[in-house]
Amino acid sequence: MEIHFIAIGGSAMHNLALALKETGDVITGSDDIIYEPSKSRLKAQDLLPEEFGWFPDKIHGQLDAVILGMHAKKDNPELLKAQELGLKIYSYPEYLYERSKYKTRVVIGGSHGKTTITSMILHVLQYHDIEVDYMVGAQLDGFDRMVHLTETNEFIVLEGDEYLSSAIDRRPKFHLYKPNIALLSGIAWDHINVFTTFDTYVEQFQIFVDSIVNGGSITYNIEDETLKGIVEASENTIRKFPYTTPDHTILEGVTMLETPEGDMPLEIFGAHNLNNLAGAKWICQQMGVDEADFYEAIASFKGAAKRLQKIAEGTNSLIFKDFAHAPSKVKATTMAVREQYPRQRLIACLELHTYSSLNAEFLKEYDGALDAADEAVVFYDPETVKIKGLEEVTAEQIGKALNRSDINIFTDSNSFQEYLYGQNFSDSVLLLMSSGDYGGLDFEKIKRAVQKD
Structure with a gap:
């Protein structure tokens, strides 16, 4: 079959494209931007588009299917051309x-x-x-x-x-x-x-x-x-x-x-x-x-990628990184680390990064999510709130929502990172929870700080 991907660079989309090529299908694709590791993986299989952007001339009557990624919008030029030609258009799950x-x-x-x-x-x-x-x-x-x-x-x-x-x-x-x-x-x-x-x-x-x-x-x-x-x-x-x-x-x-x-x-x-x-x-x-x-x-299963991964360990200190960001996940992950290491100081850091987590109304769902930690830290970037078109969220709202008076809240990535780098991690566990990158946190530097103690 000859199949075209609109928004081929997505995490799921590029994996499907690679899988279909292996089965013998002829694959083409477009995207306006493609990040790593998708970019290198597509390039290795000669599936990386020669130019980034949308090109309606890639859509033609001989295509057996067009697969539309979530990243593509309704007015995507390639999608409009596929609809005009009456081609079979599938979503990824379809x-x-x-x-x-x-x-x-x-x-x-x-x-x-x-x-x-x-x-x-x-x-x-x-x-x-x-x-x-x-x-x-x-x-x-x-x-x-x-x-x-x-x-x-x-x-x-x-x-x-x-x-x-x-x-x-x-x-x-x-x-x-x-x-x-x-x-x-x-x-x-x-x-x-x-x-x-x-x-x-x-x-x-x-x-x-x-x-x-x-x-x-x-x-x-x-x-x-x-x-x-x-x-x-x-x-x-x-x-x-x-x-x-x-x-x-x-x-x-x-x-x-x-x-x-x-x-x-x-x-x-x-x-x-x-x-x-x-x-x-x-x-x-x-x-x-x-x-x-x-x-x-x-017995030999070590966990899924980005889920409660131990990324560094010192003599009496550890650091875990987890994809957790939804309230139930944050609470479960924090409690899991607390129960596993009951005698060590637990520093739990949460980045509010998603649309839901930065919504003033939804914040109340985080009530008690970090209670199991000895020290609770939240970082969020007010600029991200603006980009997502949400109402301003204040540090006071976050503290009230988490229902913890001693919480440390940072809105500046440099201040947050300086705080972490300056910690004494002796006899401690550092838990980092986010679907983002904490404003560019240097994970290698924080690993060295943990391994030193």
Whole structure:
């Protein structure tokens, strides 16, 4: 097939382009800007556009499909040309469904944990040499790409994002996959620029449960009351498998999972990650992996990219970096580090960077999110608030929202960085949480400071 990508440089889009080229499809693409690592990866496979920009002459009647990325707007010149020619235009999730409609689709959704759970499942399957197609939202150790497609594999494992599909398809991505086997990890209000009320957000998960094919299954975190209510009220003719956080202990900084064969040490830690593990086990068992084989494989799982990564360690100090930014994720991550290292001073730093986190009304969702830390720090850039077209957010509002009087709040990146560089990290754990870069924080410098103490 001859396929053109509009906005080929996106994290998900360029991985799909690479996967389709490997299957033998002819791929072209355009974008107005492409960052690393997408740029180098596309270039290595001769898929990097010769010029950045939009070129309607790339769109012609011989194209079998056009795949439209979320980055492209409704008035994109290439999109308008494709519509004029009557070409088949797919969003990213639509095309994944098109290529997998004759496979058993395993879809992992939820406001939090879906990347980690998907990563766990793929780790276990790879450990046991079980070949599957997949799409995951983070680069995994041992995997060349985030997307893998074949004509032969029976299963495809898909991370089911609830964000919108494209500029011309306002449905959440996970509504389009029609799973045979599904998992939901929990519901915590997010993406408020699209789902302006909690009820509207919850409705998307109801639709997802109803989209599971007849005779399929839903594996769900029964500890989430909102999710429990949705699944148990659903009249869809599906099997329902609840799961909870498994029993575990922490012994000298190592989490020990209780199993039928005795306590097993894990590379990961935190109640939220143990909960994710329980969900992943249920899914793997439905895919043919028995319990003992699951435990054997999961013992070596070290976590998904950007999720609670230990990036430096000193004699009695550590530094973790996590993608957490939504309130529920920030709270779970901070508590996980607190429980794992109860005797060390915990310095938790949160950057407010996303549309939701910088929204004055949504800020109240962060109430208590950093309570487990000995020292709580927040950084945000007022310029980012302006760029996103939001009302001004003040330090006073943030302190009140987090409900902590001793919080340190920085609005200037230089001041924030000087504060961090000047800390004595002896007998401490530094936790950095953000989907941004803290205004250009020098991570190598902060690593050296931690390793020195």
